[in-house]
Amino acid sequence: MIGGVRRFHESEGRRDWYMREKGRKVLYFSNFNLFKVAAADWRDTLVCEMAPSPPEPQELPESCRDIVIEFSERVHNLGMALLELLSEALGLKPSHLKDMHCGEGLVLLCHYYPPCPDPERAMGCSTHNDGNFLTILLQDQLGGLQFRHEDQWVNVPSQKGALLVNLGDLMQLISNDKFKSVSHRVLAKATGPRISVASFFRTSFGIEQASKLYRPIEELVSEEHPPLYQETTVPGYLASYYAKVWEENRLDTDSPLASFRL
Ligand SMILES: O=C(O)CCC(=O)C(=O)O
Numbered sequence: 001m002i003g004g005v006r007r008f009h010e011s012e013g014r015r016d017w018y019m020r021e022k023g024r025k026v027l028y029f030s031n032f033n034l035f036k037v038a039a040a041d042w043r044d045t046l047v048c049e050m051a052p053s054p055p056e057p058q059e060l061p062e063s064c065r066d067i068v069i070e071f072s073e074r075v076h077n078l079g080m081a082l083l084e085l086l087s088e089a090l091g092l093k094p095s096h097l098k099d100m101h102c103g104e105g106l107v108l109l110c111h112y113y114p115p116c117p118d119p120e121r122a123m124g125c126s127t128h129n130d131g132n133f134l135t136i137l138l139q140d141q142l143g144g145l146q147f148r149h150e151d152q153w154v155n156v157p158s159q160k161g162a163l164l165v166n167l168g169d170l171m172q173l174i175s176n177d178k179f180k181s182v183s184h185r186v187l188a189k190a191t192g193p194r195i196s197v198a199s200f201f202r203t204s205f206g207i208e209q210a211s212k213l214y215r216p217i218e219e220l221v222s223e224e225h226p227p228l229y230q231e232t233t234v235p236g237y238l239a240s241y242y243a244k245v246w247e248e249n250r251l252d253t254d255s256p257l258a259s260f261r262l
């Protein structure tokens with residue numbers, strides 16, 4: 001998969017996929033918030049929306065078509081298995097998170113971080129929390145990913161073939177803080193390119209799912225553990241997420257989740 005993503009990003013044909021507007025299942029661009037924030041990240045991204053309704057094969061770039069289709073099927077199965085385990089870890093029946101549609105939508109963010117001539121003055125990926133339920137991350141050997149732990153940045157070792165599982169803000173909200181979404185970033189490097197694939201699990205954006213309300217799961221709430229967050233729809237949450245990125249450009253101070261806290 002790493003090879004396929006590299007092939008795409010280094011192909012002449014990649015420019016045919018460049019598009020900043022939403023409305024297509026496959027998009028190639030540099031920084032979703034370019035032109036909105038003061039500093040761009042040193043990164044390009046191919047976005048493939050693979051579930052619930054995958055693109056037709058010809059809608060995917062030929063340079064990585066077969067591997068993207070195969071990878072997304074496998075990572076989707078893994079995501080479903082993880083949602084079952086996470087449900088059980090919360091003391092719920094295995095299908096609980098799946099039944100809440102937490103894994104219905106799958107978006108692959110196929111990142112390419114070119115070598116940066118001035119890495120001290122740039123970021124590969126600015127500090128953020130993922131605004132989804134679950135992320136499965138595949139990265140190459142280059143390293144640079146860091147998580148914030150007790151106000152310190154901790155390097156995430158890059159191990160060949162390893163997948164990293166990261167929980168997003170929406171998982172923190174519905175688990176009523178039993179699971180925590182974690183703040184992370186990627187440093188820019190003089191060496192490269194660095195390649196990673198973040199598989200984002202969220203609801204689909206169909207009309208039915210868009211209006212579904214998410215709140216702390218009833219079974220996890222009691223008099224002792226009152227709900228910590230107000231209810232929201234996924235698009236409602238994301239609107240607040242993007243407002244923070246675009247208007248305030250200060251994701252690194254507070255996750256947008258803070259504004260949903262009761
Ligand atoms: O490239 C990476 O390792 C992380 C990317 C990431 O955090 C994201 O896409 O949300």
Ligand SMILES: [Fe+2]
Binds near residue numbers: 130
């Ligand atoms: Fe992330």
